[in-house]
Amino acid sequence: MKLTPASYLMLGMMRLGASSGYAIKKAADVSTRFFWPISLAQVYPELARLARNGYANRREDPHKARKRSFYTPTEQGRAALLAWLRSPREAHTQFRDEGILRLFLADMLTPEEQLELINRLRERAHKASHQIRDEILPVAQTLEQNGTRYPAIVAELGADTYAYVEQWLAALHENAPRQGD
Amino acid sequence: MKLTPASYLMLGMMRLGASSGYAIKKAADVSTRFFWPISLAQVYPELARLARNGYANRREDPHKARKRSFYTPTEQGRAALLAWLRSPREAHTQFRDEGILRLFLADMLTPEEQLELINRLRERAHKASHQIRDEILPVAQTLEQNGTRYPAIVAELGADTYAYVEQWLAALHENAPRQGD
DNA sequence: GTGCGCATGTAAGAAGTTACATGATTTA
DNA sequence: TAAATCATGTAACTTCTTACATGCGCAC
Numbered sequence: 001m002k003l004t005p006a007s008y009l010m011l012g013m014m015r016l017g018a019s020s021g022y023a024i025k026k027a028a029d030v031s032t033r034f035f036w037p038i039s040l041a042q043v044y045p046e047l048a049r050l051a052r053n054g055y056a057n058r059r060e061d062p063h064k065a066r067k068r069s070f071y072t073p074t075e076q077g078r079a080a081l082l083a084w085l086r087s088p089r090e091a092h093t094q095f096r097d098e099g100i101l102r103l104f105l106a107d108m109l110t111p112e113e114q115l116e117l118i119n120r121l122r123e124r125a126h127k128a129s130h131q132i133r134d135e136i137l138p139v140a141q142t143l144e145q146n147g148t149r150y151p152a153i154v155a156e157l158g159a160d161t162y163a164y165v166e167q168w169l170a171a172l173h174e175n176a177p178r179q180g181d
Numbered sequence: 182m183k184l185t186p187a188s189y190l191m192l193g194m195m196r197l198g199a200s201s202g203y204a205i206k207k208a209a210d211v212s213t214r215f216f217w218p219i220s221l222a223q224v225y226p227e228l229a230r231l232a233r234n235g236y237a238n239r240r241e242d243p244h245k246a247r248k249r250s251f252y253t254p255t256e257q258g259r260a261a262l263l264a265w266l267r268s269p270r271e272a273h274t275q276f277r278d279e280g281i282l283r284l285f286l287a288d289m290l291t292p293e294e295q296l297e298l299i300n301r302l303r304e305r306a307h308k309a310s311h312q313i314r315d316e317i318l319p320v321a322q323t324l325e326q327n328g329t330r331y332p333a334i335v336a337e338l339g340a341d342t343y344a345y346v347e348q349w350l351a352a353l354h355e356n357a358p359r360q361g362d
Numbered sequence: 363g364t365g366c367g368c369a370t371g372t373a374a375g376a377a378g379t380t381a382c383a384t385g386a387t388t389t390a
Numbered sequence: 391t392a393a394a395t396c397a398t399g400t401a402a403c404t405t406c407t408t409a410c411a412t413g414c415g416c417a418c
Contacts, residue, residue, distance in 0.1 A: 004404090004405080005277070005279045005282055006405085006406090008282070008286070009282060012282075012285070012286040012289075015286075015289070020368095020369075020370090021369080021370070021371090022368065022369050022370075023369095026368095031285070032282065032285060034276065035276055035277065035278045035281040035282060035285075036277050036278065036279075036281075036282045037275070037277075037406095038406090039406065039407060039408085040369090040370080040371085041371085041372080041373095041406080041407070041408080041409095042405080042406065042407085043370095044370060044371055044372090045371085045372090048371095067369095067370085068368095068369065068370080069370085081286070081289070082289060082290075084283075085283055085286060085287065085289055085290055085294075085298075086290065086294060088301070091278065091279035091280035091283070091305070092277070092279040093277065093278045093279060093280065094218070094275065094276075094277045094278075094378095095215065095216055095275075095276050095277075095278075096186070096216065096217050096218075096273070096274065096275050096276075097216045097217070097272065097274045097276075098186045098217075098272035098273040098274060099272035099274065100216040100217075100335060100338075101186055101189065101190060101193075101213065101216060101217045102265075102266055102272070103331055103334070103335055103338075104193070104212070104213060104216075104331055104332055104335045105189070105193040105196075105262070105266060105331065106266065106331040107328070107329045107330060107331050108193075108196070108262070108263060108266055109263075109266055109267065113266075113267060114331075117266075120269070124272070147288070148288045149288060149358045150284055150285055150286065150287040150288050150295075151285055153284070153353065153358070154281060154284055154285045157281075157346070157349060157350075157353075160349060161342065161345065161346055161349070164342065164345045165338070165342055168338060168341060168342070169338075172334065172338075177330045177334070185376090185377080187377085187378090201396095201397075201398090202397080202398070202399090203396065203397050203398075204397095207396095218378095219378090220378070220379060220380085221397090221398080221399085222378080222379070222380080222381095222399085222400080222401095223377080223378065223379090224398095225398060225399055225400090226399085226400090229399095248397095248398085249386095249396095249397065249398080250398085275406095
C-alpha cells in the first residue's frame with residue numbers, strides 16, 4: 001500500500017492531537033491549508049485505508065446513535081511517518097497559479113488594465129500574508145507552548161514570503177513598464 | 182464548453198508564436214513551468230477540443246506522411262483569451278509542497294535531522310531560483326525585444342521569490358531552534 | 363423549533379500524470 | 391547507422407473537488 005503526502009499529513013495531525021476525520025480537516029484548515037489543502041471527501045476514505053492497512057487504530061465511540069471514530073497511529077504508522085520525514089526522496093511539489101498566468105500574458109492588455117491586474121495580485125498577496133498571521137500563526141503559537149515549534153516556523157515563512165511578493169508587486173506597480181520605456 | 186486555465190495558456194502560447202502541440206509544450210517548459218506546468222497528454226486532446234469548439238483553427242501539413250497540425254486562435258479564441266485576462270474572477274491557485282509539509286512536522290526529528298531538512302529545502306530554493314534565471318529568463322528576454330515584457334517580469338518575480346525563500350531558510354539554519362531556546 | 367456547527371460518509375466527475383505506441387527527421 | 395529529438399496521440403490511473411445525503415446536539 002502506497003502512502004501519499006496526504007497520508008503523512010493525516011498521521012501527523014493525529015500525532016498533534018486531532019483524532020477524528022473532522023478534527024483533522026479542521027486542523028489542516030488552520031495550518032497546512034496554504035501548502036497542502038485537503039478536503040473531507042479525501043479524509044474519510046484515507047482514514048479507513050490507513051486503518052485497514054495497519055497504519056492507524058480505529059476506536060469507535062459506542063454510546064452514540066450516530067457512530068464517531070477516533071484514530072491514532074499504530075507503531076507501524078509512526079515508523080512510516082518518521083521514515084518519510086527522514087527520506088531524501090524528491091519532494092512532490094505543484095504550484096499552479098492562474099493569477100500569475102494572467103500576468104504572464106498581460107502584454108495583451110492596455111497599460112491601465114495591466115496596472116489593475118498587478119494591483120489585484122498585490123492585494124491577493126497582502127490578504128494571504130495577513131490570513132496566515134491572523135488565522136494560522138496564533139494556532140501554531142499555542143502549539144509552541146508544548147514544544148512543537150515547526151508549525152509556527154512554517155507559518156512565519158509563509159507570511160513573510162507573501163509579504164515579500166506583495167512588496168515586489170507594489171514596486172512593479174510604481175515602476176510599471178510603460179509604452180516607450 | 183468550459184475553458185480552463187490550461188486552455189488560456191495554450192491560446193496564449195499560440196499568440197506568442199507556438200503553433201503545434203509539441204511547440205506549445207516546449208514553450209511552457211521554458212516559461213510557465215513554475216506556475217502552470219502542462220503535459221503533452223493534456224495538450225493534444227485540449228487542442229482538438231479548442232478546434233472543435235471554434236476557439237482555434239487547425240491547419241494540417243499535408244506533404245508529410247505523418248501529419249502535423251498547426252493551430253492559431255480564431256477571432257472567438259482571441260476574444261475569449263482577452264475576456265479571461267480582464268475578468269476579475271477569483272484566480273484558481275493551488276500550492277502543494279511535500280517539502281514544506283515535512284518541515285511542518287519536523288518536530289518529530291532530531292535537531293541534526295531538522296538542520297539537514299532545512300538545508301535541503303534551502304538548496305531546493307536555490308536551485309529553483311537559478312533555474313529560472315538560467316533557463317527561463319533568457320528566453321523571456323528575447324521576447325522582450327519585440328515588446329512582450331511580462332514573461333520576463335514573471336520570471337524575475339519567480340527568481341526573486343525563490344531567492345528570498347533561500348535566504349530565509351539560510352537564516353533559519355543559522356538560528357535554528359535548539360533544545361532549551 | 364430552527365438554524366448552525368459538529369460529524370461521517372458516498373457519488374460523480376474534473377484535471378492531470380505516467381506509460382505506452384508509433385513514426386519522422388536530424389545529427390554525430 | 392544509431393541515437394537523439396521532433397512529433398502525435400491513446401489508455402489507464404491517481405488525486406482531488408463539488409455536490410449530495412444523512413443525522414446529532416446545542417444555543418437562541
